[in-house]
Amino acid sequence: MKVSSKTLYTFQFLSALAIKGRKTPVQLREIAAEYDIPFKFLEQIAILMKGVGLVRGTRGKTGGYQLAVPPENIDLARVIRATEGEVLPCADIDGGNAIVGELLSEIFARQRAAVERGLSSVTLAEIAEKARRKMEPAPMFYV
Amino acid sequence: MKVSSKTLYTFQFLSALAIKGRKTPVQLREIAAEYDIPFKFLEQIAILMKGVGLVRGTRGKTGGYQLAVPPENIDLARVIRATEGEVLPCADIDGGNAIVGELLSEIFARQRAAVERGLSSVTLAEIAEKARRKMEPAPMFYV
DNA sequence: TATTGTCCCTACCAGTTTAATATGGTATAT
DNA sequence: ATATACCATATTAAACTGGTAGGGACAATA
Numbered sequence: 001m002k003v004s005s006k007t008l009y010t011f012q013f014l015s016a017l018a019i020k021g022r023k024t025p026v027q028l029r030e031i032a033a034e035y036d037i038p039f040k041f042l043e044q045i046a047i048l049m050k051g052v053g054l055v056r057g058t059r060g061k062t063g064g065y066q067l068a069v070p071p072e073n074i075d076l077a078r079v080i081r082a083t084e085g086e087v088l089p090c091a092d093i094d095g096g097n098a099i100v101g102e103l104l105s106e107i108f109a110r111q112r113a114a115v116e117r118g119l120s121s122v123t124l125a126e127i128a129e130k131a132r133r134k135m136e137p138a139p140m141f142y143v
Numbered sequence: 144m145k146v147s148s149k150t151l152y153t154f155q156f157l158s159a160l161a162i163k164g165r166k167t168p169v170q171l172r173e174i175a176a177e178y179d180i181p182f183k184f185l186e187q188i189a190i191l192m193k194g195v196g197l198v199r200g201t202r203g204k205t206g207g208y209q210l211a212v213p214p215e216n217i218d219l220a221r222v223i224r225a226t227e228g229e230v231l232p233c234a235d236i237d238g239g240n241a242i243v244g245e246l247l248s249e250i251f252a253r254q255r256a257a258v259e260r261g262l263s264s265v266t267l268a269e270i271a272e273k274a275r276r277k278m279e280p281a282p283m284f285y286v
Numbered sequence: 287t288a289t290t291g292t293c294c295c296t297a298c299c300a301g302t303t304t305a306a307t308a309t310g311g312t313a314t315a316t
Numbered sequence: 317a318t319a320t321a322c323c324a325t326a327t328t329a330a331a332c333t334g335g336t337a338g339g340g341a342c343a344a345t346a
Contacts, residue, residue, distance in 0.1 A: 168292095172292085186295090200292090200293055201292085202293045204289095
């Protein structure tokens with residue numbers, strides 16, 4: 001019941017693309033260095049994200065990756081579903097006392113829904129905006 | 144990011160004890176059969192729960208297990224913390240872009256809090272009561 | 287007191303997942 | 317050309333999961 005580092009890397013990768021903007025491709029080498037992600041691992045993640053359609057790759061010397069979708073339309077639940085299959089599933093409760101099994105199933109379903117709701121309310125656009133604001137501190141108007 | 148069957152078995156085990164009541168010890172064999180849990184696996188779980196202080200074991204021919212604490216005082220967050228260490232942790236975000244790392248940490252912390260809150264609001268007493276109500280359907284007063 | 291049925295404990299193991307690493311392609315801008 | 321990127325597959329060491337096995341310790345009862 002924990003978040004894998006693959007998911008974490010994926011979030012960082014997509015956040016990086018969102019922050020850099022969608023104009024020109026960003027290279028994996030650069031992101032790997034900035035976020036301290038094993039380069040070859042990051043490559044796999046990039047391919048996965050491409051397969052899911054969240055990202056577009058351009059080859060060649062000046063190539064790289066960029067978001068294939070506006071960051072406002074990418075929420076974290078969507079991402080985590082791509083990296084981990086499903087959010088907070090639990091082993092099937094089949095055999096055994098059916099009544100207790102049903103009660104527990106309901107409880108877990110409620111938690112799953114809560115997490116899903118929470119994660120789907122956060123978009124890459126938000127993250128990018130907050131990050132940019134922190135990186136370039138607000139200008140001091142009062143001189 | 145899923146719930147292990149160990150945790151599920153643990154919930155069933157404790158629920159069984161709560162349902163049966165705290166008067167006399169209940170034997171693992173009985174619970175294992177009723178809930179279709181591998182007996183030897185259940186033994187390990189019982190020992191773990193004993194170590195955490197949620198359960199008391201009596202040896203001997205008429206022995207068994209019973210709750211060491213009133214079921215009203217046992218919430219599911221407490222249990223899951225014993226079986227899985229922590230609820231929804233994520234790999235440490237150390238190296239790399241500190242700003243993005245911080246933002247992601249916050250997001251996960253919020254989800255963790257939500258799940259923890261949800262699970263800690265459910266006690267074994269509730270589960271036992273609901274289960275008992277379903278097992279012995281309400282008497283038909285209208286004859 | 288001998289037996290029996292329980293809890294208790296330790297060790298082991300097979301399969302899967304995780305987090306990478308390695309190798310070698312293919313495509314393209316300069 | 318060739319360097320630099322993307323793309324794809326194979327391998328692997330370590331950890332985790334979900335058990336199994338074999339005993340001991342202990343208490344009730346016959």
